[in-house]
Amino acid sequence: MAQSAVPAPETAAHPAPVRIPLREVLPWAVFAAVLGAVLIYFIGAEQGATSVFSGTWVHEFTHDGRHLLGFPCH
Template identity: 70%
Template structure:
């Protein structure tokens, strides 16, 4: 009878599975905090930087983020 082309798990030719990748939380937390801070700043400038909540004078921030504002569904007119 012909042998199967796929080795079975019990065969001695099977390769051992690699060890799982471990990432300590201490290595992830600073990057996660940075990502959340950048996302919050981006959402503020795209969604709220106009009118009464404006931090910067003029309309240059509004005009710079105008298309992104409409793309994300924020009303601005």
Template identity: 65%
Template sequence: MSIATHHGTAVSAPIPVGQLVPWALFVGLLALIAIYFVGTEQGATSVISGSYVHEFTHDGRHLLGFPCH
């Protein structure tokens, strides 16, 4: 039985920060919108009338620890 070994070195390419910034901002904006709808979209600060958003995010609201009753 022979043992095969590889002694090469792997060099990773650097990630350019300029290409990462727009994606980080986009993901951050989506996260803030999601937190708003799950956490505060009800009552006096409601942007959308009715209780559709509240009912849609109800279980996620409790899972994340936001009170809603």
């Protein structure tokens, strides 16, 4: 008698999903949100009147990223 490679649904063991507590995820989510906001600021708004650093070195460093993400800068 040939045996099937796929077990029958009645005999297949279904593992329980892993539960991750919110208090373990929340600090990483806040960190990711703050980091994302800082990156968007430097790529999208670090020039002109809102500039934190003097000069144009941040603008020139993020220049191609601005155009790739659709931010106008010229």
